[in-house]
Every structure is written in C-alpha cells, then in structure tokens.
Amino acid sequence: MRVLVVEDERRMAAALRRGLRAEGFAVDLAYDGEEGLHLAREGDYDVVVLDIMLPRLSGYNVCKRLRAEENWVPILMLSAKDGEYDMADGLDLGADDYLTKPFSYVVLVARLRALLRRGARRRPPVLRSGDLTLDPARRSVSRDGTPIELTPREFGLLEYLLRRPGEVVSKAEILEHVWDTYDTDPNVVEVYVGYLRRKIDVPFGRNALQTVRGAGYRLVGDGG
Numbered sequence: 001m002r003v004l005v006v007e008d009e010r011r012m013a014a015a016l017r018r019g020l021r022a023e024g025f026a027v028d029l030a031y032d033g034e035e036g037l038h039l040a041r042e043g044d045y046d047v048v049v050l051d052i053m054l055p056r057l058s059g060y061n062v063c064k065r066l067r068a069e070e071n072w073v074p075i076l077m078l079s080a081k082d083g084e085y086d087m088a089d090g091l092d093l094g095a096d097d098y099l100t101k102p103f104s105y106v107v108l109v110a111r112l113r114a115l116l117r118r119g120a121r122r123r124p125p126v127l128r129s130g131d132l133t134l135d136p137a138r139r140s141v142s143r144d145g146t147p148i149e150l151t152p153r154e155f156g157l158l159e160y161l162l163r164r165p166g167e168v169v170s171k172a173e174i175l176e177h178v179w180d181t182y183d184t185d186p187n188v189v190e191v192y193v194g195y196l197r198r199k200i201d202v203p204f205g206r207n208a209l210q211t212v213r214g215a216g217y218r219l220v221g222d223g224g
Contacts, residue, residue: 001046001116002026006036006062007078008054016049023109033057040066045073047115049108052079052090060093067094067125074115078103092137094125127162130221132200132208134162143204153178154196157189161209161219170216193217 003025007013010031017027028043030036033054040048040062052059063075076097077090087098096118097111127134131144136159141148150158156178161169171186179188197209210218 002028002044003047003049003112004028004030004036004039004043004045005049006030006033006040006054006059007049007051008032009051019105020109020112025112031055033059033062037062037065040073041069041071047074047076047112049076049078049112050095052077052086060089063090063093063095064125074118076108076111076115089137092125127159128221129162129165129208129219132162132221134159141200143200143206146204148199150196150199153192154199157192157196158200158219161217164219166218166220168212168215168218173216189217 001024003020005013005016005020005027007016007029008031013029013031017029020027028039028045030039034056036048036050036054037057039045050059050062054062059077059079063077066073066075074097075095076099077095078099078101079086079090080101087100090098096115099108099111125135125137127136132141133143134141134155139155141150141155141158157174160174160177171189174189175186193209193211200206201208208220208222210220212218
C-alpha cells in the first residue's frame, strides 16, 4: 500500500517513514503543501497523511483543492491543534480522519488500516443537488445562487438528505442521524420536512423534497 506523508518537521517525517515501512507500507515524503499537493495529484496513493501547519500551502488548502478536483484519496490529518473547531474544519473540508500531536503510533497505524479498508469515498466539501447547494464548513445553503436561511435542525436534515442523493430514507433513519434518538415522536420529522420544503422548494417552484408514501423521503436534483 502506498502512503504519502506530507510533514514539514523532517525528523517527524523520517520517523513516520521508518515506522510505516516496517509495517509494510511504501512511503513517499513531501515537506511542504505545494509539493504534497503535486505528489497527491500525480501519484496513485492509497492514503495521505497530511499535516495542517505546512509551509507554502496549508494542509487545509491541500485537502480542499484535492476534493474540489474530485480526488477522493483517503486523508488522515495530523496537527498540534487539538481544538474541536480545528478538527471540524478538517473534516468539513473533506478529510477522512484527524489525529492530534503527540499521537500513539499504534493508533495511527490502526486508523490508516481502517481507512484502507474503507477505500476512497466521495467527501465533497460542498454538497449539491441540482442548483441546491449546502456548504457544511460555512453553514450556508443556497438555491440557484439565492441564500436560504435554515435553523440548525433544518440544516442537519437537509445535509443528511444531500449525503443520500436520490435515496429513500425513512423517518427512523432521519431520527437516528439528525435527532440522534429513536425516542422522539416520528411525526416531528414530517413537521420539519414541511418547514424545509417551504424554504428550499416552494419559493422556487420546485418539488425536490419528495414524500415516498409508506417509505420515507427522497431528495432529487431535478425537482422542477
């Protein structure tokens, strides 16, 4: 398995290369963001270990550019930043996992193997369905360029549906993933679907958020 390590601290980078090679990985190193971006674009890597605080181009921007180019190589971010917002920023930009320094080498290898088992998955930084867009990092939603104001619950519901494009999702699934519970009255989902329709569909003459009788709800891109 080929791993690209993008780390400007050369002793750390060398230690990672030695350790990962001992585990059977083939490892390439880059010491700044621009070199890392170039190698990630040109090389056929199975996973990228990406530091955030890099010279020339930050790890955030490397990740953002790769995802914008629809390069879905699994990315594990490393950082001395341990704030929850720093982690959220990395994941919202399309990273697959995040470790703070100092970290356990055993945990690093285990997480890399987990990423390799899952393989490359689409993690677009901006979610789209037709002309409806949602940016998780900026917490913004628009339809055909027109901004739409949503409550946090409406935003969470729309994000979940956008991550399951064209799929029918049940009330129970929505409760589990958006409300994080099974105990809430399922009718609350119907209420919030109504709220959401009145914001993302009705003012634009659309029918993108559809009810599938007896099964759940579906968001379609061509709901004209």
